[in-house]
Amino acid sequence: MDTSRRSERRPIRRVQAVGAYGFGNFGDQLFVETVQRHAATLWPNATVRTFAPAGRSRLYASSRWYGQAARLGAAAVGLAWADTIAVCGGSVLQDVGGVARLRQRALRGQRVEALGVSVGPFNGTGAAQRVESFLAHVDRLVVRDPASVQRLEQLSHTTTPVVGGDLVALNGLVQPETERSDTIVICPSAAAQSDLELLTRQAGDAVDEVNRSEPHRVTVLAMSSQGTSDDGPLCAGLASGLSDRGIDVDLASFADLGLSQTCRLLASSAMVWSQRLHGAIVAYLSDVPFMLVGHHAKCRDFGSDIGADQQIVALDEPWAPVAAALADGSFRPHMGSDAYRDRARGAYAAASAD
Incomplete structure (x- = not known):
C-alpha cells in the first residue's frame, strides 16, 4: 500500500466553526453556509464542522437547561474532535461568556481563530479583560471593520488583526439579480x-x-x-x-x-x-x-x-x-x-x- 499517497489525501486539519448557529437567525445561518461553501479557501486541506443544527432547533436554541446542555454537548464534541476552533462571523467579541468561556477554559492545545468578527464596544472593564484573555489564544484574527482594529488598540494582544469585511462577502449566494422589482x-x-x-x-x-x-x-x-x-x-x-x-x-x-x-x-x-x-x-x-x-x-x-x-x-x-x-x-x-x-x-x- 502506498501510504504516502494515502497521507496526501487525508485532511491534515479538523476545524470546528463556532458562532450563534442553530437559532434561526438569517445572518448567522448565512455565516454557516459561507463557511461550508468556502471551507477550502478558509482552511485548505481541512475537514470543517459546526456540530450545531443545520437550521433552527427549538431544543438547541432553548434558554432552559436542556438547551444549555445541548450547546455544551456540541462544544464538548467539537473540543474532542477539532484541532482548530474558529469563531466565524458576528459581533462576538464584546465579551466572552457562557459556552464560549467554558470552551476557552477547556482548550488543550487547539489552534484558535476569529474570522469576520466585530470587536467591541466592550460591556465594561471586565468584558474587555475577558476579550483580552481570549485573544491571547488567537493565532489568526480577521475583523469586520477598521473600528474593530481601533478598539483592539486598547488591549494587550499579540495577534495582528486584518480587516477583511463581513465573511458573507465571500459567498456567491449573495449577488445582484438581473431583474429588480418595485x-x-x-x-x-x-x-x-x-x-x-x-x-x-x-x-x-x-x-x-x-x-x-x-x-x-x-x-x-x-x-x-x-x-x-x-x-x-x-x-x-x-x-x-x-x-x-x-x-x-x-x-x-x-x-x-x-x-x-x-x-x-x-x-x-x-x-x-x-x-x-x-x-x-x-x-x-x-x-x-x-x-x-x-x-x-x-x-x-x-x-x-x-x-x-x-x-x-x-x-x-x-x-x-x-x-x-x-x-x-x-x-x-x-x-x-x-x-x-x-x-x-x-x-x-x-x-x-x-
Missing part, C-alpha cells in the same frame, strides 16, 4: 427594541415620500425567529400599521423562505430599509440601495467602513429624507461592492496561509 423590503429587528408606533410612522412616512414619484409595494421581512430576538410579532405589527395607512404590504420570513430565497428577495428589491445588519449587507453586496438603522455599533461601523454614513439613521430619526435620497440616487457608498468583495477574498485567502 418592492421595498423592510427588515425590523426585535433586538433594536423599537417602539412599534414610532417604527410604523418612520416606515409609513418614508413609503409615502418615495411613492410621490413612483408607486412601490412593501414586504416586511422577519429575519430572525430566536427567543427574545424573534422578529415575527414586530413584523406583523408593522405590516398591520402600514396596511391601516393604505400601503400595499406583504409579510415574509426567513424561516419560511430559506437562505436562497431570502437573498433573492433582498437582491431583487427596489430598496432595503433594515434594522438587521445583514439585511443591509446583502442589499449592499447586491447593489441595492439600502438604509440601515444604527441601533448597534456594528451597524454604524459597517456604514463608516464603506463610506455610507449618510445611509445610517438613528433609532428615533425619520427615515423619509434618507429614503428619498436613495430613490433618486443621491446616496451611494464610497466603496463599491466589488471592492468590498475583493478585499475580503484577499484578506481571508492570505490569512489562510498562516
Whole structure:
C-alpha cells in the first residue's frame, strides 16, 4: 500500500466553526453556509464542522437547561474532535461568556481563530479583560471593520488583526439579480427594541415620500425567529400599521423562505430599509440601495467602513429624507461592492496561509 499517497489525501486539519448557529437567525445561518461553501479557501486541506443544527432547533436554541446542555454537548464534541476552533462571523467579541468561556477554559492545545468578527464596544472593564484573555489564544484574527482594529488598540494582544469585511462577502449566494422589482423590503429587528408606533410612522412616512414619484409595494421581512430576538410579532405589527395607512404590504420570513430565497428577495428589491445588519449587507453586496438603522455599533461601523454614513439613521430619526435620497440616487457608498468583495477574498485567502 502506498501510504504516502494515502497521507496526501487525508485532511491534515479538523476545524470546528463556532458562532450563534442553530437559532434561526438569517445572518448567522448565512455565516454557516459561507463557511461550508468556502471551507477550502478558509482552511485548505481541512475537514470543517459546526456540530450545531443545520437550521433552527427549538431544543438547541432553548434558554432552559436542556438547551444549555445541548450547546455544551456540541462544544464538548467539537473540543474532542477539532484541532482548530474558529469563531466565524458576528459581533462576538464584546465579551466572552457562557459556552464560549467554558470552551476557552477547556482548550488543550487547539489552534484558535476569529474570522469576520466585530470587536467591541466592550460591556465594561471586565468584558474587555475577558476579550483580552481570549485573544491571547488567537493565532489568526480577521475583523469586520477598521473600528474593530481601533478598539483592539486598547488591549494587550499579540495577534495582528486584518480587516477583511463581513465573511458573507465571500459567498456567491449573495449577488445582484438581473431583474429588480418595485418592492421595498423592510427588515425590523426585535433586538433594536423599537417602539412599534414610532417604527410604523418612520416606515409609513418614508413609503409615502418615495411613492410621490413612483408607486412601490412593501414586504416586511422577519429575519430572525430566536427567543427574545424573534422578529415575527414586530413584523406583523408593522405590516398591520402600514396596511391601516393604505400601503400595499406583504409579510415574509426567513424561516419560511430559506437562505436562497431570502437573498433573492433582498437582491431583487427596489430598496432595503433594515434594522438587521445583514439585511443591509446583502442589499449592499447586491447593489441595492439600502438604509440601515444604527441601533448597534456594528451597524454604524459597517456604514463608516464603506463610506455610507449618510445611509445610517438613528433609532428615533425619520427615515423619509434618507429614503428619498436613495430613490433618486443621491446616496451611494464610497466603496463599491466589488471592492468590498475583493478585499475580503484577499484578506481571508492570505490569512489562510498562516
